[in-house]
Amino acid sequence: MTATVPAPDMAEPRRERVLMKGNQAIAEAAIQAGCDAYFGYPITPQAELLEWMAKRMPQLGRAFVQAESELGAINMALGAAATGARVMVSTSSPGMSLMAEAMSYMAGSETPVVLVNVMRGGPGLGSIGPSQSDYFQATKGHGHGDYRVPVLAPASIGEAVELVATAFELAERYRTPVILLADGIQGQAMEPVEPQFRTPERRTFDWALTGADGRAPRVVRSLHLLPEVLEEHNRALQAKFAEITANEVRWAGEQLDDADLVIVAYGTAARVAHSAVALARQQGIRAGLFRPISLWPYPESALREVACRVRGVLCVELSAGQMVEDVRLAVEGRCPVAFHGRTGGMVPTPDEVLDVLRELDDGGRS
Amino acid sequence: MTVATPGPRVIYQRPEVLVDRSSHYCPGCGHGIIHRVLAEVLTDLGLAPRTIAVAAVGCSVFAYEYLALDFVEAPHGRAPAVATGVRRVRPDAFVLTYQGDGDLAAIGTAEIVHAAARGELITTIFVNNGIYGMTGGQMAPTTLLGQKTTSSPAGRDARSAGYPILMTEMLALLPGVAYAARGSVSDPGRIGKMKAMVRKACQAQIDGAGFSIVEVLSTCPVGWGMTAPDSMAHLSEVSEVYPLGVLADRTGGAT
Numbered sequence: 211m212t213a214t215v216p217a218p219d220m221a222e223p224r225r226e227r228v229l230m231k232g233n234q235a236i237a238e239a240a241i242q243a244g245c246d247a248y249f250g251y252p253i254t255p256q257a258e259l260l261e262w263m264a265k266r267m268p269q270l271g272r273a274f275v276q277a278e279s280e281l282g283a284i285n286m287a288l289g290a291a292a293t294g295a296r297v298m299v300s301t302s303s304p305g306m307s308l309m310a311e312a313m314s315y316m317a318g319s320e321t322p323v324v325l326v327n328v329m330r331g332g333p334g335l336g337s338i339g340p341s342q343s344d345y346f347q348a349t350k351g352h353g354h355g356d357y358r359v360p361v362l363a364p365a366s367i368g369e370a371v372e373l374v375a376t377a378f379e380l381a382e383r384y385r386t387p388v389i390l391l392a393d394g395i396q397g398q399a400m401e402p403v404e405p406q407f408r409t410p411e412r413r414t415f416d417w418a419l420t421g422a423d424g425r426a427p428r429v430v431r432s433l434h435l436l437p438e439v440l441e442e443h444n445r446a447l448q449a450k451f452a453e454i455t456a457n458e459v460r461w462a463g464e465q466l467d468d469a470d471l472v473i474v475a476y477g478t479a480a481r482v483a484h485s486a487v488a489l490a491r492q493q494g495i496r497a498g499l500f501r502p503i504s505l506w507p508y509p510e511s512a513l514r515e516v517a518c519r520v521r522g523v524l525c526v527e528l529s530a531g532q533m534v535e536d537v538r539l540a541v542e543g544r545c546p547v548a549f550h551g552r553t554g555g556m557v558p559t560p561d562e563v564l565d566v567l568r569e570l571d572d573g574g575r576s
Numbered sequence: 577m578t579v580a581t582p583g584p585r586v587i588y589q590r591p592e593v594l595v596d597r598s599s600h601y602c603p604g605c606g607h608g609i610i611h612r613v614l615a616e617v618l619t620d621l622g623l624a625p626r627t628i629a630v631a632a633v634g635c636s637v638f639a640y641e642y643l644a645l646d647f648v649e650a651p652h653g654r655a656p657a658v659a660t661g662v663r664r665v666r667p668d669a670f671v672l673t674y675q676g677d678g679d680l681a682a683i684g685t686a687e688i689v690h691a692a693a694r695g696e697l698i699t700t701i702f703v704n705n706g707i708y709g710m711t712g713g714q715m716a717p718t719t720l721l722g723q724k725t726t727s728s729p730a731g732r733d734a735r736s737a738g739y740p741i742l743m744t745e746m747l748a749l750l751p752g753v754a755y756a757a758r759g760s761v762s763d764p765g766r767i768g769k770m771k772a773m774v775r776k777a778c779q780a781q782i783d784g785a786g787f788s789i790v791e792v793l794s795t796c797p798v799g800w801g802m803t804a805p806d807s808m809a810h811l812s813e814v815s816e817v818y819p820l821g822v823l824a825d826r827t828g829g830a831t
Contacts, residue, residue, distance in 0.1 A: 277657065286657050286660045286661035288661060293665055424625070429640045432649060433649055
């Protein structure tokens with residue numbers, strides 16, 4: 211999978227390209243994907259997503275509620291999703307912390323909800339600048355208990371549009387919450403998008419609450435007080451996570467075939483890395499880019515395979531070093547793993563990353 | 577001349593919504609009575625086939641074991657938010673929450689206040705027994721002053737633990753609230769009145785009048801350290817702090 215811009219084909223009819231802000235594009239993609247209900251709470255830098263929904267959802271006769279808190283929003287989502295509705299919530303980092311509680315309940319009760327986290331700087335109130343410092347939280351953290359949740363990380367607004375539909379598909383196919391992990395730049399920046407909206411097919415759910423009319427009552431629950439019953443439930447959940455791990459790994463590569471040094475980066479950091487790779491190539495450094503799109507399940511074996519044939523891997527993040535732990539686990543010592551990160555809303559420049567690549571290149575040759 | 581003798585007539589039976597099984601509730605606990613009253617009202621009004629209920633955290637989380645209804649389990653305190661989500665995507669459903677006082681009056685204050693303020697078309701049964709029963713009898717926001725619990729062993733002292741919270745009076749102030757009332761399980765007469773309140777609260781939702789809530793003063797003999805009969809008798813003291821009656825009625829005279 212290589213992200214490339216196709217050359218314009220003049221024989222084809224002119225395709226529609228529109229300039230869209232990331233937050234709005236994600237919101238519209240959800241609407242086009244058939245989202246029945248949206249619940250949110252204002253927080254920068256995702257407020258435009260809520261505002262777009264506030265305007266569009268009532269126009270379409272769909273549900274929109276500005277909740278009293280992120281706790282309220284995510285629990286409204288839990289309730290709506292328990293009836294089989296297609297549901298989205300969105301927030302930014304501090305709000306994600308509040309939503310953590312319900313993430314655990316939704317994972318336990320297998321409730322399909324798509325959650326968008328437009329990450330900002332932390333910890334605490336942090337900043338409203340772009341950040342990737344919620345990687346741990348998204349991939350390993352949020353609520354209590356033994357569970358996993360698919361995490362999708364787009365690197366462009368166009369890809370975000372596609373991944374919104376994918377997120378709904380995964381949520382409904384596997385009965386699970388799904389996180390779309392973006393950052394403040396992706397939320398706020400405008401990019402020309404060729405909106406290729408997609409509406410996932412509707413499934414019928416034998417668990418959805420519709421009222422026990424002529425059938426046995428249904429209960430959407432996460433409480434199983436008997437240890438043997440809960441262990442059985444947890445085994446079933448783990449089997450589902452194994453199935454997701456086997457089937458839903460997503461990643462993209464650029465110039466990996468002859469690469470000597472490979473940058474591993476996702477989201478906005480991958481955009482910077484893309485430019486750094488181009489600069490490096492101009493200087494004769496055979497650099498490539500490995501871009502995880504699913505952060506869980508992590509493209510572990512694909513990255514390991516790449517690591518076997520390069521001199522080194524450089525992980526670039528808008529954090530103090532979070533994904534790099536998964537990179538090291540995947541690489542399993544097959545080559546050196548370096549890290550470069552900026553935090554607090556700072557974004558590395560391509561030149562800055564190039565400098566690190568050059569050092570690694572020199573180090574490898576000396 | 578022969579006089580026709582009337583055959584046996586059923587005047588009292590298990591409502592179909594109430595599942596025929598023994599409960600896990602302690603002897604003297606009011607949940608059984610309240611479950612039955614709710615089951616009778618839902619059966620009478622024919623609401624069960626379109627009911628989606630929200631179970632809250634506490635002893636009553638197992639309400640779905642006894643009420644034959646579709647249920648979703650909410651995190652502690654969040655039932656009104658969960659019910660809001662159900663309501664907004666299922667306009668034809670009858671939506672209710674069944675919450676205890678720890679759930680509604682402590683951890684879930686924001687959710688209940690805002691669901692009521694939005695005038696959500698949901699009905700809340702708020703069971704107030706003044707204690708955290710499931711976790712072993714700790715002080716609740718509704719615990720009476722001076723009352724001994726496992727976390728107020730010397731009795732609740734207003735200086736350190738504040739005052740009993742009158743949630744339903746507070747909620748009754750909100751224009752989104754169509755009906756708010758407080759009843760009790762203390763004796764058959766009051767149970768009958770409480771049933772009329774529950775019926776009225778359900779009717780408020782059916783009529784689209786707004787949010788409705790019935791607080792029910794109930795017992796926790798184990799948590800209170802009383803016998804079952806003593807705990808029922810104690811409810812008269814409780815109702816001095818939490819007066820019984822209708823606290824708001826904006827249903828416009830609908831019955």
